[in-house]
Amino acid sequence: MTIARVDRRPKRSPAVSGVTGTAGRRDSLSHRARRRNRLTALAFVAPLVAYLVAFYLYPLYRNLDLSLRNYTVRSFVDNNAPFSGWDNFSHVLNDPTFGPALRHTMVFTFVSIVFQYAAGLALAVFFNRHFRLAATLRALFLIPWLLPLIVSASTWSWMLNSESGVVNYALHLVGVSPVDWLTSPHWALTSVIIANVWIGIPFNLVILYSGLQNIPGELYEAASLDGASGWQQFRRITFPLLRPVSAITLLLGLVYTLKVFDLIWIMTKGGPGDSSSTLATWSYQLGFGTLLPKFGPGAAVGNILILIALVFGLLYIRVQRRQEA
Numbered sequence: 001m002t003i004a005r006v007d008r009r010p011k012r013s014p015a016v017s018g019v020t021g022t023a024g025r026r027d028s029l030s031h032r033a034r035r036r037n038r039l040t041a042l043a044f045v046a047p048l049v050a051y052l053v054a055f056y057l058y059p060l061y062r063n064l065d066l067s068l069r070n071y072t073v074r075s076f077v078d079n080n081a082p083f084s085g086w087d088n089f090s091h092v093l094n095d096p097t098f099g100p101a102l103r104h105t106m107v108f109t110f111v112s113i114v115f116q117y118a119a120g121l122a123l124a125v126f127f128n129r130h131f132r133l134a135a136t137l138r139a140l141f142l143i144p145w146l147l148p149l150i151v152s153a154s155t156w157s158w159m160l161n162s163e164s165g166v167v168n169y170a171l172h173l174v175g176v177s178p179v180d181w182l183t184s185p186h187w188a189l190t191s192v193i194i195a196n197v198w199i200g201i202p203f204n205l206v207i208l209y210s211g212l213q214n215i216p217g218e219l220y221e222a223a224s225l226d227g228a229s230g231w232q233q234f235r236r237i238t239f240p241l242l243r244p245v246s247a248i249t250l251l252l253g254l255v256y257t258l259k260v261f262d263l264i265w266i267m268t269k270g271g272p273g274d275s276s277s278t279l280a281t282w283s284y285q286l287g288f289g290t291l292l293p294k295f296g297p298g299a300a301v302g303n304i305l306i307l308i309a310l311v312f313g314l315l316y317i318r319v320q321r322r323q324e325a
Contacts, residue, residue, distance in 0.1 A: 060306075066299035076295060088296035092304070095297075097274055097282060105278040105305075108193055108264075109257045115197045116253060117246070120204025125238065127205075128212045138209070145202035153266035156195040157182065160267075185275035188268045192276055196263055200256075204249055211245030212238070244320075251316045255309050279305045 067088050075081035092098055127138050144152060159166050160181035168178040181191040215238065223233045239246075261280040264270060270277035270285065277285075279301055287298030 063299045063302055063306075066295050067303050069296060071295040073293065084296065088300040089304075092297050092300045097277065100274050101277050101279050101282045101301075104189055104274075104276060105258065105280070108189065108196070108260070108278055109254060111193050112196045112200060112257050113250060113253045115193075116200035116204050117250060119197070119201045120249075121208050121242075121246075123201070123205045124208035124212055125234065127209060138205070141205055142202045144199050145206075149199070149262050150266060152199055153195065153263045156191075156198075157267050160191050182268055183272055185272055188272060188276040192264045192267050195267060196257065196260060199263070200253060204253065207245060207249045207252075208242065211242050215241050247316065247320065251313065254312055258305060258309050279308075 068083060068085060069075075069081040070084040070087070071081040123141065127134050158164075160168075162168060162178060162180045162183055165181070167181065171178060179187055181187050219237050219241075220233055223237060228236065259280055260278070261284060264276060264278060264281050265284065268276045270281040274282075283298045283301035283305065285298075286294045286301060
């Protein structure tokens with residue numbers, strides 16, 4: 001006698017099976033789409049990563065390696081310099097040039113930033129009134145920013161020349177004695193600051209003017225109806241709402257000005273003596289400015305400059321987070 005087996009498994013209807021199969025195919029297609037999107041994103045990011053590694057991370061690593069080894073011209077070619085630890089940093093910090101170079105760097109940076117920001121903000125508020133020829137004049141103010149730096153520095157060197165400069169000629173016309181702008185220890189740093197302020201004003205103008213465009217005009221109209229003066233509108237509306245843009249403008253100006261080298265080198269070469277020497281120019285002088293270059297101390301000065309810029313960058317991030325909180 002044969003007993004037929006009874007299939008106790010639940011039977012799925014054709015409709016349910018079709019839905020399950022369709023859902024599986026959808027999951028598979030969704031997984032493939034996500035994988036394709038990740039590969040596409042990696043393909044776009046790869047050139048940026050390669051650029052950062054080749055032109056930022058590797059140079060930073062090499063500069064750190066230079067500052068921790070006792071490199072000479074021979075060992076630099078052979079790549080066989082002995083490890084010296086923090087000796088190069090100790091040598092730099094105890095050098096008599098370090099104090100004046102650090103002081104000149106701070107004075108050059110902060111004075112330049114203050115005047116660049118103040119002039120740029122004043123011009124941005126002025127051009128924000130949208131009068132006739134405002135766009136043309138604003139474009140003309142961008143010329144110093146668009147010129148190659150070597151052209152600007154050479155022009156200022158000619159203008160501030162003690163004997164044939166146009167600035168001393170103008171002073172002579174008003175009865176003022178000529179000034180040794182580039183050859184006097186008392187005026188050399190002031191001269192490069194003036195040139196750097198002139199170059200940096202257009203950058204501040206462009207960024208701050210863009211920030212002013214994002215402030216709603218209704219706020220000024222309401223303030224005018226309430227009887228607020230122009231200065232009160234600036235103090236109560238413009239300046240507070242422009243604070244985030246001002247912060248990033250000052251940070252970028254700070255990082256850029258800390259590493260200014262070519263302008264100072266073309267105009268004064270850090271002289272006369274060390275009267276206009278900064279950490280950037282001193283680093284170059286140590287590494288390339290003598291017949292017996294000191295690669296290790298020069299790299300150490302460069303790393304100190306990078307550390308200073310990093311500290312200010314971290315301070316900016318901390319302030320921004322407090323403001324957003």
